[in-house]
Amino acid sequence: MDDGSSCPTDSAGLLPLIAGSPTAEGLEEKLRRVREENRRLASTLGAILAGRPDLRALARAPASAVTAAWAPSGSASNAAREEAAGVTVEPRPKVRTVCARAEPADTDANLGVKDGYQWRKYGQKVTRDNPHPRSYFRCAFAPSCPVKKKVQRDAEDRSKLVATYEGEHNHAKSPEREFVGNESTGYARSQPCSVSINPSGRTIRLEDMTNHGSGSRLDLETIQREVVTPEFQNLLLDKMVNSLKNDADFMHALTNAVAERILENFPARLS
DNA sequence: CGGTTTTGACCTGCGC
DNA sequence: GCGCAGGTCAAAACCG
Numbered sequence: 001m002d003d004g005s006s007c008p009t010d011s012a013g014l015l016p017l018i019a020g021s022p023t024a025e026g027l028e029e030k031l032r033r034v035r036e037e038n039r040r041l042a043s044t045l046g047a048i049l050a051g052r053p054d055l056r057a058l059a060r061a062p063a064s065a066v067t068a069a070w071a072p073s074g075s076a077s078n079a080a081r082e083e084a085a086g087v088t089v090e091p092r093p094k095v096r097t098v099c100a101r102a103e104p105a106d107t108d109a110n111l112g113v114k115d116g117y118q119w120r121k122y123g124q125k126v127t128r129d130n131p132h133p134r135s136y137f138r139c140a141f142a143p144s145c146p147v148k149k150k151v152q153r154d155a156e157d158r159s160k161l162v163a164t165y166e167g168e169h170n171h172a173k174s175p176e177r178e179f180v181g182n183e184s185t186g187y188a189r190s191q192p193c194s195v196s197i198n199p200s201g202r203t204i205r206l207e208d209m210t211n212h213g214s215g216s217r218l219d220l221e222t223i224q225r226e227v228v229t230p231e232f233q234n235l236l237l238d239k240m241v242n243s244l245k246n247d248a249d250f251m252h253a254l255t256n257a258v259a260e261r262i263l264e265n266f267p268a269r270l271s
Numbered sequence: 272c273g274g275t276t277t278t279g280a281c282c283t284g285c286g287c
Numbered sequence: 288g289c290g291c292a293g294g295t296c297a298a299a300a301c302c303g
Contacts, residue, residue: 123278127293
């Protein structure tokens, strides 16, 4: 996976296609708008490549609550701002805790698949302050995906589950994913860039966009030409929206953010 | 038979 | 340095 510093989707890589004709009147204004759009597209695309759509860059909203729900620390929101501005930042492991109500039929074995991702259990431990064992899960894409998850029942309320996530997925969720690996087992290997975009009847994979100059792949110039078309941008938007709609974590964070907003606006009525 | 889960052993960090 | 607790490893068991 690319670290983002050499991401070919940044605006500098896309602009030469458009900026090359100095003759047309009003082209500067058009160029300025396209440049702006490119910058936005590049930041959201970068977020997808990182496996976690950047909510701030997408929404352009002052949704501090969304970021807070994802990563409680203040530094994380700074990182999001920096990423949205196209600044390369050191990847920091994000840790967040999610509470959920456990179904009666839930067993520790199936706790790992409820969030739409595939997990593999690698350990279990009884901790000091909780009689219920804590289960340790790794993303099924490991080692290419570094995400880990700890799941433990609440010490006091057995029906409450506490899941702690570390890191960010660098791939789509399991049901949406295009398996390039072993489909029979549902266990794909090392396909972190699984978003496929098809603006003109032909599939462009994000991994194509990150591999320069290899003979059988689409060349960078062709890809760049496709990327700036409205069809591509609409499709990319669709992809992102669908991805977010199906992301339980995102919907959870969004719900929290909306609830927080409501509480902020109507504190007197609800208290 | 291959992939996944279980579980005891081992490693590591931290406080005393 | 020692003990404790959390986290990880890896061999064996299990399962489809």
